[in-house]
Amino acid sequence: MQDDVKAGAPSARPVTRRQLLQLAGMAGGSAAVYRIAAALELLPGLQSSGPLKLTPARKNRRVVILGAGIAGLVCAFELVRAGYTVEILEASYRPGGRVLTLRSGDVVDEIGNRQVCRFDAAPHLYFNAGASRIPTTHSLILGYCKELGIALETHVNANTAAWVQYDNLLDGQRIRQREYNADARGFIAELLAKSLLQGSLDAPLSGLDRERVLEFVSRYGDLEADHVYRGSPARAGFSTGGLYLPGVKKRVVEFSELLRSDYWQTAMHFGEGEAQSSVLQPVGGMDRIVYAFADRLRGQLKLNAQAIAIHTSDSGVQVTYRQNGQTRTVAADYCLNSIPGPILSGIDHNFSSALQARLIARPRGQIGKIAFQMRERFWEKEGIYGGISWTGQDIGQMQYPSHAFHAEKGVVIGGYYLEKGPSERFQLMSAQERLAAAMRDGERLHPGYSGYVENGVSVAWYRMNHLLGCTARETDPETLQILRAPQGRHYLIGDQVSKHAGWQESAVLSAHDVLNKLNEREAA
Secondary structure: OOOOOOOOOOOOOOOOOOHHHHHHHHHHHHHHHHHHHOOOOOOOOOOOOOOOOOOOOOOOEEEEEEOOOOOHHHHHHEEEHHOOOOEEEEEOHHHOOOOOOOOOEEEHHHEOEEEOOOOOOOOOEEOOOOOOOOOOOOHHHHHHHHHHHEEEEEOOOOOOOOEEEEEOOOOHHHEEHHHHHHHHHHHHHHHHHHHHOOOHHHHHHOOOHHHHHHHHHHHOOOOOOOOOOOOOHHHHHEEEOOOOOEEOOOOOOOOOOOOOOOOOOOOHHHHHOOOOOOOOOOOOOOOOHHHHHOOOOOOOOOOOOEEEEEOHHHHHHHEEEOOOEEEEEEEEEEEEEEEOOOHHHOOEEEOOHHHHHHHHHOOOOOOOOEEEEEOHHHHHOOOOOEEEEEOOOOEEEEOOOOOOOOOOOOEEEEEEEOHHHHHHHHHHHOOHHHHHHHHHHHHOOOOOHHHHHEEEEEHHHHOOOOOOOOOOOOOOOOHHHHHHHHHHOEEEEOOOHHOOOOOHHHHHHHHHHHHHHHHHHHHH
16 A cells, blocks of 8 residues: 555545544454454553462451452452452342342342242253353453363354344344345445446555455455355355255345344444454353352351441451341451442442542443243254344344253243343333233244243343442543542452453453552552
8 A cells, every 4th residue: 555655645534533443344344343443542451450469468467348249259269368368248148240140949139020030940941141151352250260160161152043133124024144144245245346347446456456356355245257246145045955956045135125224233243343253151150150259268258248338548447237137347458349339329438529429420231131941942943053133122132042952941031132222111110021021022033932931030230139230331531540549448349440341351350450459558
């Protein structure tokens, strides 16, 4: 490209960062956007203050940890082996926070919507109601899995054999993702090929081999010799035959029809993101991580212990909590706190007014999930083994299990609602109303769907006791600076103080960051 720049030539019209990301998205999907955004330092990174450096504790150093989510458990695990005396106070009846795996008999502690999971008591019948996947790029949480002996398996995140269904696409008919993707790529490639043939792109491509670019475009879109897209059996598959008998091409969905749905905006490129393209899951459920930590912290972990007052100074911290109807106070050298901001703001404390204002303003994420135990794994008869079907209905998507293939029964995530409107509607419903609504929506993806349902359970995080929401992503540098600053001997931890909330890796990074700060303070 530099060969095309001539001395004295007028400078090119500048391209904004937003325009560059939009162009990258149209050409290469979310993976291209992610990499360019990272290069431009527009993405909130997961970097912490560096590798964990925790030296052996001085005598009688005590730390109280509020919350037994991933961040609290990691902090306790590392502090105990460094010689600190540690006490974890967890308000709930269980550890894990938003790492919640539901099995037969488990309770959903949702305010006004208490439920008991009625799945059969079988090892493969479980539901990851919160965290459900670990990207292979998240090395810290994977490192703990290895250290704790937690077996991992592939989580099938993207599967083009799954369905796409939007009411404004093909009159509401479902279509395989591979068909949609192949036709969309084909028409985009055809448009680009025509531009190349007409010479309208000669100027920006001068100095390059135009024939090679044209060949690239043709292969990308599976164009025919005349550079026209007429379908792609190799990608979309055949309507009949193709292996033993001659294959019959599937119909081609016109580009204008493909653009009617919202699928192309996000879901089409979902599996290309760095955090979604290669992911793992613990064998038997995500809470295997939580209980592996908890097993090593049995003497330090107290459940049903709800903090009601926190008073910090430059010399120590006092935490008052209520457990089994009794009120106790514990004194410690440090307090590491993962209580969600909206709840923490209502606890008696002596934090700065700046921190209190940020705690009150913390948003409460409203997403949730609905799961069904199915008497038969009917989706496997449709050639779907793991992955996600996408729909314009309120449920948003349907996720199929990535384990126990060909077992008799399975648990389907029959709704993972992310948008504001559906979230607000679902969280106001009773448990039974949610299941009924999700079954109706599921019929659009799988006719006869409701007839396979044996029982179901739902989790609306906005109403979950001791949590009251999922942590929304925080990108304001000033807010993050205030949230991360110590209040005397008190530190906030958890993905709520990260730039990329919702990942266990973020929680681990926050834990390591605070432990490094504590270590520096002890050394001083």
